[in-house]
Amino acid sequence: MKAKTSSSLSPWDIPESFQSLALKPVVVAVAGNPNVGKSTLINALAGVRLQVGNWPGVTVEKKTASCQYRGSRVVFVDLPGVYSLSPYSQEEIIARDFLISGEPDVIINVVDATNLERNIYFTLQLLEIGIPVIVALNMFDEAREKQFRIDTEAMATMLGADVIPTVATQREGLDTLLEKTLAAAAAPVGVKPAGVNYGSDIEEAVHRLSTDLLEREPGIMGKYPRRWLAIKVIEGDAGVLKAIGMAPEDPVRLSATRHLREAHGEDMESLVADLRYGLSSGLVREALSKPVRNKIELTERIDAVVLNRYFGLPxxxxxxxxxxxxxxxxxxxxxxxxxxxxxxxxxxxxxxxxxxxxxxxxxxxxxxxxxxxxxxxxxxxxxxxxxxxxxxxxxxxxxxxxxxxxxxxxxxxxxxxxxxxxxxxxxxxxxxxxxxxxxxxxxxxxxxxxxxxxxxxxxxxxxxxxxxxxxxxxxxxxxxxxxxxxxxxxxxxxxxxxxxxxxxxxRGASPLFIMELPPYRLPTLxxxxxxxxxxxxxxxxxxxxxxxxxxxxxxxxxxxxxxxxxxxxxxxxxxxxxxxxxxxxxxxxxxxxxxxxxxxxxxxxxxxxxxxxxxxxxxxxxxxxxxxxxxxxxxxxxxxxxxxxxxxxxxxxxxxxxxxxxxxxxxxxxxxxxxxxxxxxxxxxxxxxxxxxxxxxxxxxxxxxxxxxxxxxxxxxxxxxxxxxxxxxxxxxxxxxxxxxxx
Amino acid sequence: MNLADLNPGQTGRVLKVSAVGPLKRRLMDMGIVPGAPAGMLKAAPLGDPIEITIKNYRLSLRRGEAEKIEVEIVS
Structure with a gap:
């Protein structure tokens, strides 16, 4: 069968089997935190057939790459590296707009295996969308070297998503990753990922909002992933509320979140962020065992010199x-x-x-x-x-x-x-x-x-x-x-x-500085x-x-x-x-x-x-x-x-x-x-x-x-x-x- | 006391993020949530910004941003 080269894919047209996959390219969104080796992974998966352009209307770079795998054409879209899908930064908005656009069939979430807690916080947000997520546990070699023992099966069960250890620089685990990605894309429509349970308080609000909204605005509900939309409405996400024409004081929102606000105060956005971090910490406690005493890391030793109070500047x-x-x-x-x-x-x-x-x-x-x-x-x-x-x-x-x-x-x-x-x-x-x-x-x-x-x-x-x-x-x-x-x-x-x-x-407030200082790594040639x-x-x-x-x-x-x-x-x-x-x-x-x-x-x-x-x-x-x-x-x-x-x-x-x-x-x-x-x-x-x-x-x-x-x-x-x-x-x-x- | 008050080597526990809006969300997204231990590593050679450890990674932020994070000293 010959693969069709057209890259246009109607939003909800999820292929039903591997056979139909051969007809339409599988669109894979590659998402993750900065510095996790996303680009390296895409390069390794698709070779150098990269196309670099810009996301519409902004200066943020958009990279796509494609490859043939078992008769299917797979298109990878490299999303900007972000820590969250909040509505505040341009990169985050780009990433989330693409993720909820209906275009991607599968999300590959590249995760730094040496830094699980913060990475899983982002994974949880991806899971809210309802598209199948495959977690690529990247830099697995570094985690091994640090004597981290990661129970990937436990992780997979808790997240309700496949978790594949990879080393993008060595091309380790990529075959399995592709395999699982295509299998997920081929899953019949309607089989949604299980999703992570956010606890009865939030789940109750999610449930009430989705039913109430579905009743009141069936048109809008059809346009967005349902669970994602409900969570955004609970959070009071300014971008989403505006897009669906809802005021923060909308009675539907207020009544669905009353019990939350009474117990936790008005700041729903922090409540949900806090909850995701809680879940992430819990997962890491279960799935990761680390050596008791960490030896002093290379990064620490380098920083002791290059960020030194006296030697740093010279x-x-x-x-x-x-x-x-x-x-x-x-x-x-x-x-x-x-x-x-x-x-x-x-x-x-x-x-x-x-x-x-x-x-x-x-x-x-x-x-x-x-x-x-x-x-x-x-x-x-x-x-x-x-x-x-x-x-x-x-x-x-x-x-x-x-x-x-x-x-x-x-x-x-x-x-x-x-x-x-x-x-x-x-x-x-x-x-x-x-x-x-x-x-x-x-x-x-x-x-x-x-x-x-x-x-x-x-x-x-x-x-x-x-x-x-x-x-x-x-x-x-x-x-x-x-x-x-x-x-x-x-x-x-x-x-x-x-x-x-x-x-x-x-004019206006100068932007935030808050920035990760990533571990030192030798970039590959x-x-x-x-x-x-x-x-x-x-x-x-x-x-x-x-x-x-x-x-x-x-x-x-x-x-x-x-x-x-x-x-x-x-x-x-x-x-x-x-x-x-x-x-x-x-x-x-x-x-x-x-x-x-x-x-x-x-x-x-x-x-x-x-x-x-x-x-x-x-x-x-x-x-x-x-x-x-x-x-x-x-x-x-x-x-x-x-x-x-x-x-x-x-x-x-x-x-x-x-x-x-x-x-x-x-x-x-x-x-x-x-x-x-x-x-x-x-x-x-x-x-x-x-x-x-x-x-x-x-x-x-x-x-x-x-x-x-x-x-x-x-x-x-x-x-x-x-x-x-x-x-x-x-x-x-x-x-x-x-x-x-x-x- | 706030995060910027910690001396290098001290660890605090986050009590409250008193920032609002985008700053608050960003801090929380980076792992600065109530209950999380935050360790002060050092200040930049010019005194600002500062480097802390949180959730097992290194984060730098300006003192002005760190002042919006209430902590109690743990060790």
């Missing part, structure tokens, strides 16, 4: 320094290699071929500078993004990410951020683009957005060539101090803006590569398309209208001329400066290149090369790749050294200094550098923001507030400096 900063250096030093040679290969041999050969084929000059230019340049531009970001995703995944998987948040929370909280915001902000000093992607380690939408808005104030590597050029031209004596002052200015303004945003754009690859691919495909389009647009701006020879007459030049008055009060009201700034929107380092072009400083490099053959180009490019690899490895070991500033200075800019000396003064040069630091982020950052948040809203806010801030700051610097007699 260790943290050293670790961050290494990760930062590793991310950008490993990726830099590859970025340069891609850049070189694309702008050199690839462009050359394409131009050669097109010219040979008799294509008009503008087509050659569009293909070489626009199209190939655009592709190269997208590719140039990938090494840093891959490297950063790798380290972020490592930090998350190892458990240190939570510690980093723990250590930095106090400082970050002061400007309205979460401890987890620190790492994305730090990455911003390398490149703002991966930094924006790193905000996904933040759980809360508000924290994410605020962090993303402040990241561009961290002076990224692309701004450095601009500073280097100007400090070399105007501040030879105090170059270091001037350079430092710019980084400090960015941080200072980030703190200031953070405090302002906290009181305006992000497999999960590291899968995660890194997924994120990198995502960037290439989704962001790549936008970036490519924008580079083409810029090509037109630079080369249009038709037949333009002088840069001054291109659309870009015209825009620059139109904007001189805007920049005049800042001390650099020339069309050249304005046009360079506009082109800096592509990437801030381009400011330097455009200045060289606009001021007519000739780039000697490309002139003397003849037309090397394809073979020599290939050889050269291949050779450089190995050089890049060697450099990357070399950089790892030379992690302590800082790249000398002189190396940043490109030959093209050397000829610029005398020209700049004529149009800028030291004061206006400093104002210009401050402007470059602060004005709107480059468009790749904006695209990254769009991609992470699914809306242009934050990108738009970033453009507006930063450009305003840049203008204001440069104005204060220039006019203020003149007032106190600087030039």
């Amino acid at each position: 260790f943290f900063f050293i670790a961050m320094w290494f990760i930062f250096k590793l991310t950008f030093d490993i990726s830099a040679p590859f970025t340069d290699w891609i850049d070189g290969a694309v702008s050199g041999p690839l462009t050359r050969q394409a131009a050669f071929l097109l010219t040979g084929a008799g294509a008009p000059a503008w087509t050659v230019s569009l293909a070489a500078e626009g199209v190939i340049g655009g592709v190269g531009f997208v590719l140039a970001f990938t090494p840093a993004i891959f490297a950063m995703m790798f380290f972020i995944t490592f930090l998350e998987g190892s458990g240190y990410m939570a510690r980093a948040a723990f250590i930095m929370d106090r400082a970050m909280h002061a400007i309205g951020l979460h401890g987890r915001s620190f790492i994305p902000m730090l990455m911003g000093f390398g490149c703002n683009v991966p930094a924006i992607y790193a905000t996904r380690t933040l759980e809360n939408e508000r924290d994410k957005a605020l962090t993303a808005l402040l990241i561009p104030l961290m002076s990224c590597g692309a701004r450095l060539p601009v500073y280097v050029l100007f400090t070399a031209a105007f501040f030879t004596a105090s170059a270091g101090t001037v350079l430092w002052s710019l980084y400090v200015l960015g941080i200072f303004l980030a703190v200031l803006v953070g405090m302002i945003f906290k009181k305006t754009l992000f 497999r999960s590291l590569t899968i995660h890194t690859w997924e994120k990198g691919k995502h960037f290439l495909i989704k962001a790549g398309t936008y970036i490519f389009a924008v580079t083409i647009i810029f090509w037109f701006l630079l080369n249009m209208p038709w037949g333009v020879v002088e840069k001054r007459d291109s659309y870009l030049g015209q825009a620059g001329q139109a904007m001189t008055t805007v920049f005049a009060p800042l001390g650099f009201g020339t069309w050249e400066a304005a046009a360079s700034l506009i082109s800096g929107v592509i990437a801030k380092e381009i400011v330097v290149g455009s200045m060289a072009q606009i001021y007519g400083v000739k780039d000697e490099k490309n002139k003397e090369e003849g037309n090397p053959s394809l073979v020599s180009d290939l050889k050269e490019t291949g050779g450089y790749f190995f050089v890049a690899c060697r450099q990357a490895v070399g950089n790892v070991f030379a992690t302590i050294g800082v790249a000398s500033l002189a190396a940043e200075e490109k030959e093209e800019s050397a000829g610029l200094k005398p020209v700049l000396a004529k149009t800028f003064t030291p004061l206006s040069a400093y104002a210009f550098m401050a402007f470059v630091l602060l004005y709107m982020p480059c468009f790749v950052v904006l695209i990254a923001m769009r991609q992470e948040f699914g809306t242009w809203k934050w990108a738009g806010i970033a453009v507006l507030y930063q450009t305003g801030l840049a203008w204001g700051t440069a104005f204060v610097i220039y006019q203020g400096g003149r007032l106190i007699g600087l030039t």
Whole structure:
């Protein structure tokens, strides 16, 4: 029999036998607490055929994967890792909406075998829904190592659900898990899991509510799992009450819960939570026996050092320094290699071929500078993004990410951020683009957005060539101090803006911190590569398309209208001329400066290149090369790749050294200094550098923001507030400096 | 007294979660329910947040959040 590939499944259509299973995919919701190995389990079950998208309307990642098993197609949906199904957090709402949507046939509940009590609390909530639940008792090897003895049969009896020991990293127990999952999906309709008895008080209220509601609103009762709905109504769950149009003071609810409220007070939500924990504790007492004295765990020993009152902070900063250096030093040679290969041999050969084929000059230019340049531009970001995703995944998987948040929370909280915001902000000093992607380690939408808005104030590597050029031209004596002052200015303004945003754009209580510090674990290479690859691919495909389009647009701006020879007459030049008055009060009201700034929107380092072009400083490099053959180009490019690899490895070991500033200075800019000396003064040069630091982020950052948040809203806010801030700051610097007699 | 008052190494028993709304639910979801023993492990190097053990795992929370949890000292 051939499996149907359609993934649409009508809500209540539960297959009746294995035969009908072959016709429709079995939808398996994979749910569990964070850090229990959910993703690893899905990867192990379904291989790498992951599809990553977003849950509708939100930025929370939705992963699905599918596999064939005994002629059935099984689709796994990875739900966000949550501790509960309360109506308060976005992740929890997503998880529960999917679970009660009728889509899933079975729930696989991944449980950390070393941490049963809190995990079973969540299992109980899943059981309330009424869909068959299979408990995957994951990390069973760790539990064994700790000499935990878990009576899985007792657990299964008490929960009324299958309990399968698994070790996802070793693929242990997965066959049984799949088997039981399919068997549960094939169970005839109407055979509901037994459910856990919540005690006569609650059960009586559940019973009364379901009968009363069924009588009064049969339509609504048909839409939700009955027991689940009754429990939510008892709890007074705001989301559910609203969805079914019921007031908390509804007589049906009040009369069904009267005996509960009389005995336990009005807080039904806590009563039910308390009860679930009571049941969970009871179950664990029955099913788990632990060695009397636990030896001191590895996690405890590591934390004694890395969270130490005195060593904790230094260790943290050293670790961050290494990760930062590793991310950008490993990726830099590859970025340069891609850049070189694309702008050199690839462009050359394409131009050669097109010219040979008799294509008009503008087509050659569009293909070489626009199209190939655009592709190269997208590719140039990938090494840093891959490297950063790798380290972020490592930090998350190892458990240190939570510690980093723990250590930095106090400082970050002061400007309205979460401890987890620190790492994305730090990455911003390398490149703002991966930094924006790193905000996904933040759980809360508000924290994410605020962090993303402040990241561009961290002076990224692309701004450095601009500073280097100007400090070399105007501040030879105090170059270091001037350079430092710019980084400090960015941080200072980030703190200031953070405090302002906290009181305006992000008013309201700051989100909770309450966070698990998971045990340290060594992430598997497999999960590291899968995660890194997924994120990198995502960037290439989704962001790549936008970036490519924008580079083409810029090509037109630079080369249009038709037949333009002088840069001054291109659309870009015209825009620059139109904007001189805007920049005049800042001390650099020339069309050249304005046009360079506009082109800096592509990437801030381009400011330097455009200045060289606009001021007519000739780039000697490309002139003397003849037309090397394809073979020599290939050889050269291949050779450089190995050089890049060697450099990357070399950089790892030379992690302590800082790249000398002189190396940043490109030959093209050397000829610029005398020209700049004529149009800028030291004061206006400093104002210009401050402007470059602060004005709107480059468009790749904006695209990254769009991609992470699914809306242009934050990108738009970033453009507006930063450009305003840049203008204001440069104005204060220039006019203020003149007032106190600087030039 | 509240959870934030415990010294490192001390264990308390949760008497009452006096927070309301989402904070209360979140604390209870994480296992901070009346009767549960909660051990103070340490404060972060900058003094806040704090790390506790509850239900056999490690949880960190800000002092402001811990102050909403009434405890009595057990040991």
